Amino acid sequence: MNDFEGLRALVTGGASGIGRATAGLLAERGAQVAVLDLDPSSVDKPLLALVADVSDDASVRTAVAQAAETLGGLDILVNNAGIGAQGTVEDNDDAEWRCVFDVNVLGMVRTARAALPHLRRSRHAAIVNTCSIAATAGLPQRALYSATKGAVYSLTLAMAADHVHEGIRVNCVNPGTADTPWVGRLLDAAPDPAAERTALEARQPTGRLVSSAEVAGAIAYLASPLSGATTGTALAVDGGMQGLRLRPAADR
Ligand SMILES: NC(=O)c1ccc[n+]([C@@H]2O[C@H](COP(=O)([O-])OP(=O)(O)OC[C@H]3O[C@@H](n4cnc5c(N)ncnc54)[C@H](O)[C@@H]3O)[C@@H](O)[C@H]2O)c1
Numbered sequence: 001m002n003d004f005e006g007l008r009a010l011v012t013g014g015a016s017g018i019g020r021a022t023a024g025l026l027a028e029r030g031a032q033v034a035v036l037d038l039d040p041s042s043v044d045k046p047l048l049a050l051v052a053d054v055s056d057d058a059s060v061r062t063a064v065a066q067a068a069e070t071l072g073g074l075d076i077l078v079n080n081a082g083i084g085a086q087g088t089v090e091d092n093d094d095a096e097w098r099c100v101f102d103v104n105v106l107g108m109v110r111t112a113r114a115a116l117p118h119l120r121r122s123r124h125a126a127i128v129n130t131c132s133i134a135a136t137a138g139l140p141q142r143a144l145y146s147a148t149k150g151a152v153y154s155l156t157l158a159m160a161a162d163h164v165h166e167g168i169r170v171n172c173v174n175p176g177t178a179d180t181p182w183v184g185r186l187l188d189a190a191p192d193p194a195a196e197r198t199a200l201e202a203r204q205p206t207g208r209l210v211s212s213a214e215v216a217g218a219i220a221y222l223a224s225p226l227s228g229a230t231t232g233t234a235l236a237v238d239g240g241m242q243g244l245r246l247r248p249a250a251d252r
Contacts, residue, residue, distance in 0.1 A: 008034075008067075009026045011023040012054055017212050019130075025219075031076065034049075034066075050067060054081045055102045055106065060110040079128070081103065083100060131172040132174055153174075174238060178209060178212060
């Protein structure tokens, strides 16, 4: 497919996991792609690597301006950079709540704010936010992280409403547990990593973790000019975790 031919994309958190797979897929399908990341040292040409911290407005503005200048404009913004947090509502102090909201929610606000003037000049403008199943299902030990992703979901809808008349589509993807370096780090930190992986796999009806490539495919679908009628949606890529209610194996 070459549906992104002639289009210019910026992917935040594009040096690892879902962002990396997305940047690669958009480039494969014809886009010129800039990657904004805290550490883009592993990002190779033809991708354009930009160092920036989404929790720092000045660094976001500089990186977005650099991307637009080098690529000759911007058509697609993939707001994907995010960090995790574990615990119940009793476990994270105010500083951690502020920090995770600053990256996961305000980070998307900052990049969108900086990118919108460029997107307005595009004939195929789209923003895709990486949300999570944590926005729509109650997961244990994820109070703070889930609150940020709930905010991302609502922000996606509000932005879609604000910018629909400017021809800018805004959607989000809601991955289930995806097999990325992030989840690898979580598994490594578990007392029994193999048992933890088995438990995470069993939580998804497909019986396996989601791959970065599968999430990237959904992001590309939402960002593509072929999806011009799709805005204000959340696309689940979660192995059926949100929508299905299965009977136990013995009962099927
Ligand atoms: N892995 C999962 O199971 C899963 C599930 C649902 C949603 N998500 C979401 O997907 C997104 C990507 O997750 P992943 O699993 O690929 O993670 P990852 O840790 O593999 O990659 C995240 C990337 O974001 C970058 N990043 C982090 N903070 C940043 C900042 N302040 N500024 C710029 N870049 C920053 C990191 O350097 C890294 O390259 C996140 O928003 C996450 O919440 C992940």
